Structure formats: structure tokens, C-alpha cells
Amino acid sequence: MRSIEKRVELLRVIAHPVRIRLLEELTKGVKCVSDLEEFLEISQPNVSQHLAILRQYGVIDYYMDGRLRCYFLKDPIIPDILEILKKDYIEELPAPACCPVTKKGKYPGRREVQRR
Amino acid sequence: MRSIEKRVELLRVIAHPVRIRLLEELTKGVKCVSDLEEFLEISQPNVSQHLAILRQYGVIDYYMDGRLRCYFLKDPIIPDILEILKKDYIEELPAPACCPVTKKGKYPGRREVQRR
DNA sequence: CATTTATATTCAAATATAATAATATTTGCA
DNA sequence: TGCAAATATTATTATATTTGAATATAAATG
Numbered sequence A, B: 001m002r003s004i005e006k007r008v009e010l011l012r013v014i015a016h017p018v019r020i021r022l023l024e025e026l027t028k029g030v031k032c033v034s035d036l037e038e039f040l041e042i043s044q045p046n047v048s049q050h051l052a053i054l055r056q057y058g059v060i061d062y063y064m065d066g067r068l069r070c071y072f073l074k075d076p077i078i079p080d081i082l083e084i085l086k087k088d089y090i091e092e093l094p095a096p097a098c099c100p101v102t103k104k105g106k107y108p109g110r111r112e113v114q115r116r
Numbered sequence C: 001c002a003t004t005t006a007t008a009t010t011c012a013a014a015t016a017t018a019a020t021a022a023t024a025t026t027t028g029c030a
Numbered sequence D: 001t002g003c004a005a006a007t008a009t010t011a012t013t014a015t016a017t018t019t020g021a022a023t024a025t026a027a028a029t030g
Helices: A004-014 A017-027 A033-040 A044-056 A077-086 B004-014 B017-027 B033-040 B044-056 B077-086
Strands: A060-065 A068-073 B060-065 B068-073
Touching: A004 A017, A004 A077, A004 B004, A004 B017, A004 B077, A017 A033, A017 A044, A017 A068, A017 A077, A017 B004, A033 A044, A033 A068, A044 A060, A077 B004, A077 B077, B004 B017, B004 B077, B017 B033, B017 B044, B017 B068, B017 B077, B033 B044, B033 B068, B044 B060
Parallel strands: none
Antiparallel strands: A060 A068, B060 B068
């Protein structure tokens, strides 16, 4: 199991609008840098910067195809996370009813959920 | 479906060692601030700051129990994400074999994965 | 072998995030 | 009403992240 630090690291790497779109695109298949540049509509150096971050954390890798670098997904957790993020959740989790298990929670007062 | 921006926002909110531990703890049940302070071993104001961020983005909510604030999970995606992050993935995703679908990829050269 | 194509790296400026310390607010109770 | 417990807010400082501009590198081609 990944350590807390590794889990945070992974989330931080995915948590960027360019990188999440880039990863969505790579779940569909291999892409070279100029393909990604066209798709993402950002500058080529910026694409390379984001690719470098993703590669640095082991999320993606590439192979050479002539002078192209063809990038692909490497970490198998990525498609799973991206899928969950796209899923629709209809209901909020139910507010716990009464008498929760907090260490100090012995008060008899109202227990309705407060709204601000 | 959440927009890209909302997905990034959610990931950024979870992607912090204190907040991920806090959320793990809340998946087990309701907790008041001083319970969390003890569990997280950080200062009370800092606990409140992290709780405020999580609440601001609709991830958690609370109800009053006397002078306690009892916090609980609200966004149903949280347990799912936390579960995936803890899952063990044995294998890396397979490197695509030959002839990938890149727009410019017409080169006949070697296609083995390069290692640095 | 010089040029072109594809991509990467470096640096600096702007912005965002986090922790700490100090203080404020709210609630229940004597 | 006044005090204490529980929690929140604010300001400050330190640090990290992001982008754009400029430049560098590496491979193929003529």
C-alpha cells in the first residue's frame, strides 16, 4: 500500500487542469508531444514541463519513434481515479443520526445538521 | 459529471497529508474538533483551518452537539477515492506495442521503450 | 556536416499554499 | 451576568507552484 506521502504526491501531480486533461487524453492511447500541444492548446515548452512532472513521479513514460517522443500511461491507478472523478454521485452521504462516537460527545442537545 | 475545474479542485483539497488523514478518520465516523486535534497531533487552529477548507469545498459538514462541532463526510466520492488510493496495483500498464495512433507517427524506427 | 524538426531545460516573475502566533467568537454553565 | 471550554479567524512569514521567455539538445534529412 502506498504511504500517505505517496498518495498525496500522486494526487498533487494529477490535480492540475492541464495534467488531468493530458492524462484523460493518454487513457485513449499513445500521443506524441506535438499531438498533445495541439490538443491542450498551450505552448510546447509548457507541455514538456507538465510531461516532465508526470514522468518524474512515474505516472507516464515514453518511447522514441524517430524524433517523436510517444508518451503513454504507466501507473495503473490513473484510469481508475479518472473514472471515479467522472462518475455521478446523486446523493450526499447521510448525516449521522444521533449519539455519535466522539470522545467528548455526551451532550443531550439538538442534533439537527446546522446550515450556514 | 463534474467539470475539469471541479475535479481538480477536489483533488487539490484532498491532496494534503493532514487532510487525507483527517478524511480517512472521518470515514470511520463522526469526530469533533478536539478528537481530531488529538488524532492528527497538530495545533487546534490548524485543525480548524483544514476543516474550513474541506467544508468550503463541500467535502464535509458538521452538526452542533452542545459546544462541540461534530464533523462528518458529506461528499460520497471521498470513500471511493480513499479506497482506490490504498489499493495495491501490482503491474505497470503495458507499454503500447507498435504503430501507435499518433498524428505524426509514421516513422519506421525502433519502438522499444527507452530507459534513462 | 549544416539545417530543420521535435522536444527539453533553465530562469525569473507572479501567484498560491501552509504553518504559526495571536486573537476572536460561541456556547453552556455557575 | 460572567467565566471557561471549544472552536474559528486573521495576519504574517515561509515555501512551493506555475507560467512565459529564452535557450539548449537530439535526431533525421538534404
